[in-house]
Amino acid sequence: MANEYDHGDFTLPGEAGYEGLTLELAKKWGADVIRDSDGTRLSDEIVQAGYGIYSTICIIRQHNAFAQAHPDSQQQTFLCSDPVVAQGSTVTLQPLDGYFTEQFEANASPDALPYWQVWDRTANQLVPAENWRLKNGAVEVTGCTPWHEYTVSFLAWRIWEEINMYNHTTNHWTSEHLRQLDPRHPLAWAYLTQWLESWCQENPDTTVVRFTSLFYNFVWIFGSDLRRRARFCDWGSYDFTVSPAALRAFEEQYGYALTAEDFINQRKLQVTHMPPTPAKRDYMDFIQAFVAEKAKVLVDIVHKYGKKAYVFYDDSWVGLEPYGKRFSSIGFDGLIKCIFSGFECRLCAGAQVPTHEIRLHPYLFPVGLGGLPTFSEGGHPEKDAMIYWRNARRALLRQCVDRIGLGGYLHLTQNYPAFVDAIEQIGKEFRRIKALQKAGPAYALPIRVKVLHTWGALRSWTLSGHFHETYMHPLIHINEALSGLPVEVSFLSFEDAENGALDGADVVINAGRAGDAWSGGDAWRSDLLVEKLTEFVHRGGAFIGVGEPSAVPGYHTYFRMAPVLGVDLDTGARVCHGRWQYETDESLPILTDPEALGCKEHLYLTDGGARVLFSAADCPQFTLHRFGKGLGVYMSDFSHSPEGDRMLLDILLYAAGLTGKAPYVTDDYRAEAAYYPSSRTLIVINNAEEAVSCAVSLPEGGKLNVALSPLETKEISL
């Protein structure tokens, strides 16, 4: 691409001691900003070289002296002991048995102990306080029912900031364990605001304070046994925000008290992938208000010093959801998202904030995700970079961000010139895509897709964490597929659907496991929801159900949308019911990718009218069912891949009656196209690592043949 795209909108991680390299790469990659990284500090030579300067601050961390002086200002959580079977009328519970005691310390202080609870988990009954006592750190329970299981729920101090703990345990760091302060503690809050004031004064060259991120980490609970080091990890859970002070404030504001069990939830904890209890919804709102209020104070301080405030959306982000109703009120100038996938680009690009920046992968670190080498022997960082870029590119073609950047240790690139070249190329491609969209948006098909789940817009594009942490949920695959398709995408909650939001939809997608937040669980007990969606399809809309969509027990069908889908799942009560026989229909103009579909048992056709596109385990796995003027589509599972993504596009086209009529669609699933009418420019991308020749459909019915080299981004003027 042309030279005009070789500079700007690029954040380079500088490295002290490598000033020459930093400035050299800043020039080669066209950086306009240099940032520091976790645990690094930029030298004056870099800071004063005329670049914008991002400085990373983890506001609640790196205050160990204060934490030691005020141990009660540290953050907490509820934990629950592993259950113990009573063999007689007494049982002794060791609260922290099985937990990583470098992370946790039981909090039995006078304001915490009243929140402790002992449960008979067999009988699902709270044990009266008079039946247990804490002695030498152990809980002695009397009056037990023999052969029942008992647990103790308790508050624990979190004495090791989790990201620091992760870096120590994974990357063998040996420095002092960092602690984390709770901004709800008045002394800590006064200290932190004062600290930020001083920091701003002491760092006049910093143009952007990069908060990484705010106060409360996602929930990450380590175990003592290396066979179960990660006891729990949920990027969306709120347990790490809790404290007696928070619980008291909540009670005052909401008029009812939360207990340990509101968090422990039968030892299951409150997983983001499950529908929240009403109390959890209240508690999230309570924390979001608190985070927004405190964050605004910090942002105002930064602004006072003429700097901008960006927030890195990872790590201690809980309560600042970019699609939460209070996010804009904080006043951040930018949102930075580390991305592996297309859905993360869309998440970043769509947030209401002036500047959207993505941090590309690979991170400049010897070892990457899952322990495989990156910038070390056996690593191919240039290949990794192109594959991550391939993931991001199709999403950016739909909706671009404002900036890209890297993170980590720059010196590691020295032996990888191919990587340096790849990043240069990626920078140019990014700038060209951004420029095209600045001139006008990409052409989108007249298909408005609404993804329907418990969280709705709050968790637009994301579930809870990165793709590789949520791959077992079909919805993350759907989101990833959608991130690069030429359709309009938004996210609805069930309440939205009940209150008119289907009016603006052509296709509604519900994808999840029975009972989870993505399928919806008890939300499907709403007859109104069923009515609205049924009517929506009958009048011409399409409903795509994946996995166990609209599933809830207690009705005559397990999938509430069975009349629309023409498919249901037998939970066992229909094992004696004959099944409609069917033949697989291969005549439809829809790429059917068995790899992307499931092999699920117990599925059956309800009225025999569905067309079965794919069958496995003697069950229909992929079906189309006409309902009124609309269409019900069922897929037993969905996996993102170029084939899978194309299958989804084909379904959308078929549902919209656009099969064979849509412009700017390729005839090879490995290639995708985006057209920018304002620039009369067509971009065709090759998502495959081999050369691809394809034809792109044109509006007047013609075709344009395009030959693409591996992973190529090709620009064509029309």
Add this chain to the structure above:
Amino acid sequence: MANEYDHGDFTLPGEAGYEGLTLELAKKWGADVIRDSDGTRLSDEIVQAGYGIYSTICIIRQHNAFAQAHPDSQQQTFLCSDPVVAQGSTVTLQPLDGYFTEQFEANASPDALPYWQVWDRTANQLVPAENWRLKNGAVEVTGCTPWHEYTVSFLAWRIWEEINMYNHTTNHWTSEHLRQLDPRHPLAWAYLTQWLESWCQENPDTTVVRFTSLFYNFVWIFGSDLRRRARFCDWGSYDFTVSPAALRAFEEQYGYALTAEDFINQRKLQVTHMPPTPAKRDYMDFIQAFVAEKAKVLVDIVHKYGKKAYVFYDDSWVGLEPYGKRFSSIGFDGLIKCIFSGFECRLCAGAQVPTHEIRLHPYLFPVGLGGLPTFSEGGHPEKDAMIYWRNARRALLRQCVDRIGLGGYLHLTQNYPAFVDAIEQIGKEFRRIKALQKAGPAYALPIRVKVLHTWGALRSWTLSGHFHETYMHPLIHINEALSGLPVEVSFLSFEDAENGALDGADVVINAGRAGDAWSGGDAWRSDLLVEKLTEFVHRGGAFIGVGEPSAVPGYHTYFRMAPVLGVDLDTGARVCHGRWQYETDESLPILTDPEALGCKEHLYLTDGGARVLFSAADCPQFTLHRFGKGLGVYMSDFSHSPEGDRMLLDILLYAAGLTGKAPYVTDDYRAEAAYYPSSRTLIVINNAEEAVSCAVSLPEGGKLNVALSPLETKEISL
């Protein structure tokens, strides 16, 4: 085997027109009894040849003239229409749409119509009677909620006896459709008893009246569409016993009324594989009492004429369960079971009745099960006979029956001399096994296995129908495996387990899908049950859970027996919880057969202490978990096969501490042994179709080498 075993205890199906063949085969096979078959009649030459004579009677069938004169004496059932989505405030339902109208006729008579119900299935609400009316056979519903689904439940006459219907539709019979009378109808009952009196008078040569069987067929509902001909088939359901008269009598006796919904059950019907409602339990008891009372009258008539009364346990058997508390009171002289499998032999052999007879397969018919040829081109009836005998033999070695026999058309054997020889051999082997047990029972290991499920002893050995109809339930595989193992087996209900029945157990097995009758569903909400079983294992017992044992939602674990098993299943709420890592342990002396085990997702180790013998889908599939002095064993699935059966035996031996110490155990899973101490005789059988050489363990620690030809039964004197 010796000549003394070439005669007796064999029932031959005679055939008129083939008198010579009948008498020749009677001699060759050593028959002492000749029977007629469905639709055949023995000639005088056969009847007077000195053999015992069984005559088959289907008491409620073959009275078409009476049925036509008294159409209200026919049997009925509740049906439910397929659901229809209301597009406005009215909807019209066609009750019989989709049903086979040669089988059903709606009953809208004045005593039936009050039992009809219209349901809003979306809202789970009964539609008030004033909101619908029957007009020209259709149900017109007003006041509908748009986009809700509506159904009508209604009584229907059953105008074609189902076995006759099956033979017509499957075997292309063209004779008159037979109808069936309801013995609850006073005129019909008077007619039937009188008819039986006359029959007995007219058939003086008959020594045994073979009731095939009594009054009410298992539930078998045909559809109008050949793509769904079998809408429903459950060998244990009671729906075909219903009538307004029965419902009135029930209400009078139990003090509450049943409604259509008690049977229709949200269109799911009351499947035997699911736990019954309390009302269904009452209704079953009510019908069982009725059947027993009426059957006794018939048996008394037969006895009055100096004949014996046997009952064939198939077809119209509902209410006469051989392990029901009233079965003995009927006074049958014999129970005849058609068998494909070992569990059916044990079912027959263990019933409280003087004579136990099994009807072997193949049935003498051109085509066998599943439409494959038997006595026609491409058929190998001699091979089929040996394979069915192989299935039965291992069960008979544990507990023998009194008689064997065949059914069908004898002339079909004429071109199959190898079959004739095979039956001769089977007859001799059977008589030898019977003689050994008459001298004294087979040696059994000191392992008392109790199979725990909803129905307990009532459904000892069986689920609902034959193996090939219930293969999707792991318990039928367990039962089939157990039928030939050298252990004591009995069947417990959950109430039994709560009331002391575990005292006599060494091993308890619970095998099923969550919520079904075999796993137990809500029965596991009983803390007492959990306590009793937990204590049982802690004190040294073994609990074997298969599939989703003890599963019920609402507790901190999904498997209530998780503390014992050391394994649980994540229903989704634990998707963020780390899993214990494990290594597969191959050091245990237990044959681990991946084919017999499952590949189930979402399983995890609860406390990390279980030993994993087999892993798939990144989950433990087969585990052993020490609990107190006992053992929890988990298998994600279980399939019967020689390997699978041996795996189960190995588990039982390991649980009992008898590994390597048990006598009369082979060292090859294909061969099994049974020892008869009273006769000092060892029988070793080869279950494989190839030759096997194996060693059999002896009590003093020695081994006996045995060479077996394919499928051989070898007798060795010790």
